Amino acid sequence: xxxxxxxxxxxxxxxxxxxxxxxxxxxxxxxxxxxxxxxxxxxxxxxxxxxxxxxxxxxxxxxxxxxxxxxxxxxxxxxxxxxxxxxxxxxxxxxxxxxxxxxxxxxxxxxxxxxxxxxxxxxxxxxxxxxxxxxxxxxxxxxxxxxxxxxxxxxxxxxxxxxxxxxxxxxxxxxxxxxxxxxxxxxxxxxxxxxxxxxxxxxxxxxxxxxxxxxxxxxxxxxxxxxxxxxxxxxxxxxxxxxxxxxxxxxxxxxxxxxxxxxxxxxxxxxxxxxxxxxxxxxxxxxxxxxxxxxxxxxxxxxxxxxxxxxxxxxxxxxxxxxxxxxxxxxxxxxxxxxxxxxxxxxxxxxxxxxxxxxxxxxxxxxxxxxxxxxxxxxxxxxxxxxxxxxxxxxxxxxxxxxxxxxxxxxxxxxxxxxxxxxxxxxxxxxxxxxxxxxxxxxxxxxxxxxxxxxxxxxxxxxxx
Amino acid sequence: xxxxxxxxxxxxxxxxxxxxxxxxxxxxxxxxxxxxxxxxxxxxxxxxxxxxxxxxxxxxxxxxxxxxxxxxxxxxxxxxxxxxxxxxxxxxxxxxxxxxxxxxxxxxxxxxxxxxxxxxxxxxxxxxxxxxxxxxxxxxxxxxxxxxxxxxxxxxxxxxxxxxxxxxxxxxxxxxxxxxxxxxxxxxxxxxxxxxxxxxxxxxxxxxxxxxxxxxxxxxxxxxxxxxxxxxxxxxxxxxxxxxxxxxxxxxxxxxxxxxxxxxxxxxxxxxxxxxxxxxxxxxxxxxxxxxxxxxxxxxxxxxxxxxxxxxxxxxxxxxxxxxxxxxxxxxxxxxxxxxxxxxxxxxxxxxxxxxxxxxxxxxxxxxxxxxxxxxxxxxxxxxxxxxxxxxxxxxxxxxxxxxxxxxxxxxxxxxxxxxxxxxxxxxxxxxxxxxxxxxxxxxxxxxxxxxxxxxxxxxxxxxx
Numbered sequence: 013x014x015x016x017x018x019x020x021x022x023x024x025x026x027x028x029x030x031x032x033x034x035x036x037x038x039x040x041x042x043x044x045x046x047x048x049x050x051x052x053x054x055x056x057x058x059x060x061x062x063x064x065x066x067x068x069x070x071x072x073x074x075x076x077x078x079x080x081x082x083x084x085x086x087x088x089x090x091x092x093x094x095x096x097x098x099x100x101x102x103x104x105x106x107x108x109x110x111x112x113x114x115x116x117x118x119x120x121x122x123x124x125x126x127x128x129x130x131x132x133x134x135x136x137x138x139x140x141x142x143x144x145x146x147x148x149x150x151x152x153x154x155x156x157x158x159x160x161x162x163x164x165x166x167x168x169x170x171x172x173x174x175x176x177x178x179x180x181x182x183x184x185x186x187x188x189x190x191x192x193x194x195x196x197x198x199x200x201x202x203x204x205x206x207x208x209x210x211x212x213x214x215x216x217x218x219x220x221x222x223x224x225x226x227x228x229x230x231x232x233x234x235x236x237x238x239x240x241x242x243x244x245x246x247x248x249x250x251x252x253x254x255x256x257x258x259x260x261x262x263x264x265x266x267x268x269x270x271x272x273x274x275x276x277x278x279x280x281x282x283x284x285x286x287x288x289x290x291x292x293x294x295x296x297x298x299x300x301x302x303x304x305x306x307x308x309x310x311x312x313x314x315x316x317x318x319x320x321x322x323x324x325x326x327x328x329x330x331x332x333x334x335x336x337x338x339x340x341x342x343x344x345x346x347x348x349x350x351x352x353x354x355x356x357x358x359x360x361x362x363x364x365x366x367x368x369x370x371x372x373x374x375x376x377x378x379x380x381x382x383x384x385x386x387x388x389x390x391x392x393x394x395x396x397x398x399x400x401x402x403x404x405x406x407x408x409x410x411x412x413x414x415x416x417x418x419x420x421x422x423x424x425x426x427x428x429x430x431x432x433x434x435x436x437x438x439x440x441x442x443x444x445x446x447x448x449x450x451x452x453x454x455x456x457x458x459x460x461x462x463x464x465x466x467x468x469x470x471x472x473x474x475x476x477x
Numbered sequence: 478x479x480x481x482x483x484x485x486x487x488x489x490x491x492x493x494x495x496x497x498x499x500x501x502x503x504x505x506x507x508x509x510x511x512x513x514x515x516x517x518x519x520x521x522x523x524x525x526x527x528x529x530x531x532x533x534x535x536x537x538x539x540x541x542x543x544x545x546x547x548x549x550x551x552x553x554x555x556x557x558x559x560x561x562x563x564x565x566x567x568x569x570x571x572x573x574x575x576x577x578x579x580x581x582x583x584x585x586x587x588x589x590x591x592x593x594x595x596x597x598x599x600x601x602x603x604x605x606x607x608x609x610x611x612x613x614x615x616x617x618x619x620x621x622x623x624x625x626x627x628x629x630x631x632x633x634x635x636x637x638x639x640x641x642x643x644x645x646x647x648x649x650x651x652x653x654x655x656x657x658x659x660x661x662x663x664x665x666x667x668x669x670x671x672x673x674x675x676x677x678x679x680x681x682x683x684x685x686x687x688x689x690x691x692x693x694x695x696x697x698x699x700x701x702x703x704x705x706x707x708x709x710x711x712x713x714x715x716x717x718x719x720x721x722x723x724x725x726x727x728x729x730x731x732x733x734x735x736x737x738x739x740x741x742x743x744x745x746x747x748x749x750x751x752x753x754x755x756x757x758x759x760x761x762x763x764x765x766x767x768x769x770x771x772x773x774x775x776x777x778x779x780x781x782x783x784x785x786x787x788x789x790x791x792x793x794x795x796x797x798x799x800x801x802x803x804x805x806x807x808x809x810x811x812x813x814x815x816x817x818x819x820x821x822x823x824x825x826x827x828x829x830x831x832x833x834x835x836x837x838x839x840x841x842x843x844x845x846x847x848x849x850x851x852x853x854x855x856x857x858x859x860x861x862x863x864x865x866x867x868x869x870x871x872x873x874x875x876x877x878x879x880x881x882x883x884x885x886x887x888x889x890x891x892x893x894x895x896x897x898x899x900x901x902x903x904x905x906x907x908x909x910x911x912x913x914x915x916x917x918x919x920x921x922x923x924x925x926x927x928x929x930x931x932x933x934x935x936x937x938x939x940x941x942x
Contacts, residue, residue: 119721119827142723162666173664176641180890191914196890197823199638199855201627201677201898202910203936204918208673212666229723256584258607258694300765358662362584390664425645425661433666445667449656452925453669459924460917471668 015100015468016080018058026061026103029071034062034109045086045096045104049151049340051351051399052094052436057084057104064109066182066190066221073219074188076103076465084467085215087157088130090149092340092354093435095161095214099469105219107156113137114222121227122179122196127156127220134225143227146171149431150337156220161433162212166333169255169389170262170294171228173431175211180224183210185217186461196224209456214433215467216475217460231294234262235301236324238332239312240286244268244372244384246315247287248365251388253311254291255361259304263292264389265336268372271385275335278342281328286318289388290332336385343383343396350381350398353437355414357421358392358430370420371395374413380406392430393417419444434471442472480565480933481545483523491526491568494536499527499574510551510561510569514616514805516816516864517559517901522549522569529574531647531655531686538684539653541568541930549932550680552622553595555614557805557819558900560626560679564934570684572621578602579687586692587644587661592621592685599690608692611636614896615802621685626898627677631798634854635727635759636693638896640676645689648675650682651926661689674921679898680932681940682925696759699727700766701789703797704777705751709733709837709849711780712752713830716853718776719756720826724769728757729854730801731833736850740800743807746793751783754853755797801850808848808861815846815863818902820879822886823857823895835885836860839878845871857895858882884909899936907937 018026018037027035036042037059047054063069076083082102089096098104107128114124118141125134130152135144147158148165157163159181164173171177180194183206193206210218241247247266254264267275267288276283291308295301305322312320324332335342344352359367368386371393375382381398395417399406418428418441428434428441442450450472457464457475464475483491483502492500501507502524512519528534541548547567554561563569572593579589583606590599595617600609612623613630622628624646629638636642645659648671658671675683706712712731719729732740732753741748756773760766770787777785789797800807809817824832833851836858840847846863860882864871883893883906893899893906907915915937922929922940929940 117825117827119717120825121721121723122825162670164664164666168664173666175670185917189913191917192912193914195823195892195910196825197856197886197892197895198826199629199633199823199857199895200892201629201638201896202892202894202903203899203907203915204678204682204921205627205640205673205676206914206917208670211670213669217669252584256586258586295765297765297768300760300762303762358660358664360582360585360587360661361663362582391662392664421662427660427662427665427667429667430662430664431666434668438667442668445660447657448654449658449671450668452650452656452671455924456669456921459920 014080015082015102018081018103022079022081023059025075026059026072030061030063030068036060045098045106048089048091048094048096050092050094051353052097055097055099056101057098058101060104060106062106062109066184069105069184069219069221070188070190072105073184073186077186077188077463080463081465082468083465085156085160085219087128087154088152090151090153091157091161091435092432093437095433095435095470097436099436107154116141118143120196122224123227124222124224125155126222127154129155131155131158138227142230144230145177145225146228147174147177155223155225159211159220159223160213160215164431166263166265166336166387168387169264170260175208177226178207178211178223179226181207181210181220182222183218184221186463186466190221214435214470216457216471217466232296233298233301235293235305236329237291237305237308238321238324239289239291240284240318242316242318244287245365245369247289248368250289250312250315250317252361252364253315254308255389257307257311259308261291261389262294263290265290266386266388268384271339271383274342274346279331279335281331281335284319292329339385340396343398347381347398349401351401353397353399353410353414354432355395355417356430356432357418357426357428358390359421359424359426361391363424363426364388364391367393367421367424371417374417378409378413380409390430391426436470439471439473479545480547480567483546483568487544487546488524490540491524491537495526495528495533501525510563510571513554513556513559513561515557515559516818517562520562520564521566522563523566525569525571527571527574531649534570534649534684534686535653535655537570538649538651542651542653542928545928546930547933548930550621550625550684552593552619553617555616555618556622556626556900557897558902560898560900560935562901564901572619581606583608585661587689588692589687589689590620591687592619594620596620596623603692607695609695610642610690611693612639612642620688620690624676624685624688625678625680629896631728631730631801631852633852634729635725640673642691643672643676643688644691646672646675646685647687648683649686651928651931655686679900679935681922681936682931697761698763698766700758700770701794702756702770702773703786703789704754704756705749705783707781707783709752710830710834712754713833715754715777715780715782717826717829718780719773720854722772722776724773726756726854727759728755730755731851731853733849736804736848739807739811744796744800746796746800749784757794804850805861808863812846812863814866816866818862818864818875818879819897820860820882821895821897822883822891822893823855824886824889824891826856828889828891829853829856832858832886832889836882839882843874843878845874855895856891901935904936904938
């Protein structure tokens, strides 16, 4: 399939859809839309366009489809697998001007939003209503981007990933058709589920122009605990036992000692430099939370924790969660001249102790700065390596480790990507993970986007089989 | 598209795949597979086959696809919209011999099952492990059938429908290919979500041959409450207020007085004949449940309930839930010479008081025996009418009411079918509910099943656009 370069005539036509101020081929705008927060090489689009409504999006897509111009949706560029890098150039659709919270349907625990809404901004608006939108990837992600990647985060262990929190979507397809799918009802058995096909498709099947998301009530009360362990293995075992016990934590995060040390240094939190679990519980009452905390204490102690510190206050809890959210940035900042890879696998929680041990061993052997942290309650491991820029040998080592950890995760019945999506970096594992299903994914891609204009080069090396 | 009749040569070939004892064209077998529990007219298949493994299913599908023979999967025939009635005859694939619980992965809260496993049988096996599979449609449904219909029930308000409880599927496609999709990890962002495409597709896209389902821990404790109200309107308002308050009930069922009267008569439960809410809460401790019950009491009292009866014991609670599960059967038994239609819509819970009032009005005006009950917490209304068999006038009235209630539900942002699926009876509402999306559903159907052999005549009047 042969894409066309954007020529002057295309520029004139595209500009006429949105007006002069919302179309740009300026170098700084191209540069700004050439990379996300991953290590994948930047690649500039040929033009950037800022639609303000679905009609514009539809017209732009129709035009691009007719003229064989690649189109890549853009939220805020916070993804970690190169998901929105326009590797085949073309047009970037930037959703920063479609960031209206259209309607908060408090009584139904629902909100209608445009794709450019940053989820923290939605949550700020919701706070005084006692509601929140649970998925919490950390960075200032847009809801459109979160839908594209099926983002998740520290609260997913209790409230599910983005997928579990989307009820209705309006989607512009490659040919410019705008379809609505889903319902405002909390359940339905009406026809094929197109919503879940769009969620996690990384903008390769359609572009979300409006979403109805599910909200939850803020917990009446919360309880936060920090537990330290003599080694990562025992912390891993505690994770498994806590999950097995059905205590239903709202967060269950593991930080290896090198992460704790870095957080201390940057944030002055004075945490003990040991393998550390940060655990949060949400509940309707203090009594209940105290019982749960006590049960968690028993589990951790029986595994031989060093220290069990309950009763973490809101401020300290916020500090720790913020530090956790900024960890990837902090790591980068502390290694000038190096670039990072985030290995992001997820496994059944019974296999979590084993995968976390493997990650530690690999990290030790590698002699490359490595940081292990984890949405542990989901069995979702992150291992960040900081490779020297330009040092082929280091990057080969990192690639091999990535391959070994992914292979192990797949052998355990897990997945090559727990939450960062396939993007560019995980394409090579898709065949091993999905087998024959991958061919059916490509067939679906070809059905929805026969010219392949939507975010080409992502998920699949080539969608044309 | 022209299907072929099953001729002697086909019979010989099909029989050779599974052996003589697992293939039948006998009248009683054809009769047993001609109807579900709906009022839709029976229609016999030409043959019934009982595969025992996925290889046989694959071979049967390959053969049927090559010879243009319709194939309809069969669980236990408990569906309510004619979903498995072989309206174009052909072959019924009966899964009663594929009913093995392959593996219970206790530590991961997962079970691997064959499609013919009846969910109550799985739950019986799980009980002593402190686990359960939450979706609870009531009838002795198979897990394969539940996946096909995205079944839900009394516990969905807290634990989600079948969709929320499936992690991994092995699916035989129309051409005989067997694909695996999903992961044992509790979350993933790896490629397109084919699982949710299969769940709810009513056997029209593929046939599930194995599933990994998600289990939950049995609640430490439960609290059940019966509340009666002076009228259905006020009960509806209480439902809305309870849901809005975020109390997270595990069941929230409404029974109109005529249902209570019938249950009393049949089951001798001695309930007060009034609009009644049955509410159940699951929690980790007695204290917490008492608090929640108290809050529920306050809400119901402020709306003017007649009687609030907390502390319902396990036995009485089981009796009530069983009576609720058997209600459709009980209604039928009490109206000889009449046949039933179940109107099954779901709406956002803020619209629940209005849809329930409309249902009551319509029921009163109709002068046809009508019963209103409801998975109220999900905004899911059931209205059963018992129409006189052969009385055209009554059936026209029922049809018009069904249309009015569905139209209203759709106007509220709801769905034509909360949990029974589209099957035969809801096809006529699909265009109104899905608009342009319906065409994309048909395109997906044609992609997966170009000959249209899988359960033809369901969801769409015709899948060929």
